[in-house]
Amino acid sequence: MKRFFIIITVLIFQMGISQEITTETSKLWSLDDCLEYALENNITIKDAALNKEQAEVDYSEARSSRLPNLYGTASETFSNGNSIDPITSDYVTDQIYSTNVSLNSSMTLFQGNQINNQIEQNELLLNQSVFLEEETKNNIIISILENYLQILYAKEGITIAENNLTASEKEVERAKARLDAGTIALSDYTEAQSQAATNKYAIITAKNTYQQYIIALKQLLELDPTEDIEIETLSSDVDYVTLQLDKMAIYNNALGIMPEINASKIGVEVSEKDLDIAKGAYLPTLSLVSSVGSGYTSVNDNNFSDQFDINFNQRISLSLNIPIFNRNATKAAVQSAQINIEKAQISQQLTEKEVYKKVETAYQNAISAQEQLVAAEASQAAAEQTYKLAQRKYELGALSTTDLVISQNTYTNAQQNYLQAKYLSILYHQLLQFYQGNEIKL
Incomplete structure (x- = not known):
């Protein structure tokens, strides 16, 4: 008996150590932590940085072409x-x-100014690579913001599902007592059991959704798949209905600061240099x-x-x-360069349209989410009162199990709608701030 007690004590001690290790290895990540870590470690950003380094090498090589060999x-x-x-x-x-x-x-x-034009073109490409790297960083920042909020949304969804299961299990106990007392039919009891099972399934689904978002975040952060992470929750004191922004002002600001706009403008200049280089082949060397x-x-x-x-x-x-005649190769190169200029101009227009679409979509979704948040908050409060009243009636035997289940589902839907409107409002408000060049701060 004494030996058995010692074994149990050792096992409990080992479990305690294991729990301490798990706690120590699980890090609490804020949004700022995620953004800072991703900007340093994300491989997509590293690839863009290498492209910029390659542009620097190409520019240096072009400048050296002036020197004698x-x-x-x-x-x-x-x-x-x-x-x-x-x-x-x-x-x-x-x-x-x-x-x-x-x-x-x-x-x-x-050489028909081709060397000078090539140097100038490579300098443009270097400047463009800086904006392309910045665009890549912005895309990762937005992806992390979206994923971070999705994790918080899923985490609150788990809490709702667990609360519903707790309430359903209590209702099953009440239904069993009433069935034993002969005040309800067997079908009412089985319906209460069915609701509890449905809520158990909802917890499993919510936890799986949460883990999927965690996996996506770890991939953005380039973390080891086995590493445990925990996301810092938001303050409950934040007012999420504070959007007072002018749509056209946001768009005009975005045109001046969004890196893809500057990159597309430089793309036109690069194509124009291609034309100058092609025309240089008409001149002697x-x-x-x-x-x-x-x-x-x-x-x-x-x-x-x-x-x-x-x-x-x-x-x-x-x-x-x-040059006298090179089988129209120079003529064809000039014509191709002129076509590429027009294509670059079209690409610039498409980029501007895409930026406007982003701003317009975020603005309209922000307005909609604000209105939905106000309505969802009122709906949630009303559904909660209705559900609490239904629970009291059910305890007194004045309400059927079916009506109680309907009331609980209505309350659950109201909670989900509120969560969705809440996090969408946060997301689109932050996106609009980001499009104006402001930092993302939750």
């Missing part, structure tokens, strides 16, 4: 029979061993070429070091390449 060459040759001496250019019939080394450099002096070198040949009487001194040579030249 420099490369060295070396060759060792053996020839036998009738041949030309590569150093003296004499006609010989002996075996020849020859060595050649040189340094070569070339520099483009003029002027290049400067220079080299220094020396060599050795075995048929010369001088030794290796003397020949490198004697055969030392320098060369400098200008090269002019004048």
Whole structure:
């Protein structure tokens, strides 16, 4: 008996330690915590940052194209029979061993302004990549906001479902007592049991929905799937019906600050630079070429070091390449660039329309959610009073089980409607603030 008591004590102690470990590993996340962590760890944002880094590399490479190149060459040759001496250019019939080394450099002096236009275009692409990275961050921020509120909504839904189950189980006990007393029929008792089972199912569904939203949030945060997280709830003192914003003012502000708008504007400028680059192919190219070198040949009487001194040579030249006809390749490139400019302009208009749609949708949904929240709050209060009155009548035997179930379901629906309106009002109000360049704060 004493041994059994010791075993039980050890098991309880281990369970306590396990509970402490679970509690310690579960972190409470606020919305600010989620946003800060995601901006540092989300792989989509990291990919956008790499795109910006690549744009920086491309811009640096384009700027370096103005510089001259420099490369060295070396060759060792053996020839036998009738041949030309590569150093003296004499006609010989002996075996020849020859060595050649040189340094070569070339520099483009003029290429139809294509180099300058390419540099300017790469600078535009770099600026555009900054806005594209910012757009990616904004999309992740909005996704986290939506998911965070969905988790809170689902969490409150679990509480409602658990309260309904508790009430249903009490009603089953009352129904059993009344059945035993012969004051209700068996069908009334089974209906109370059915309602309790339905509420149990509702809890399972609510918990599953909550876990699905938790999984989605952990993916946005790039957390380990096995890591437990807990979401910080909102203050109950917040007034969610405070929207007093002008729709057109929000839209005009959004046009000036939303990164996708700036990125689309730069996209037009990039296409215009493509046209300038294509037109540059009509103009001639002027290049400067220079080299220094020396060599050795075995048929010369001088030794290796003397020949490198004697055969030392320098060369400098200008090269002019004048395009005459390239099978209409330049013409086609110019036409394609002009088409791409028009497409970029259309893309800019579509982006502006999309931003207006976002603002318009958020604004209308915010107005609707505000009105729904006021109505849902009143409906919830009325349904709660009705349900409490129904419970008293049921206890006194003045109400059937069916009517009680209907009253409970009506109250549950009113609670769900209130929760939905509440979190939609929060979401769309925050979105409108975000579209004006303000931080998201719950």
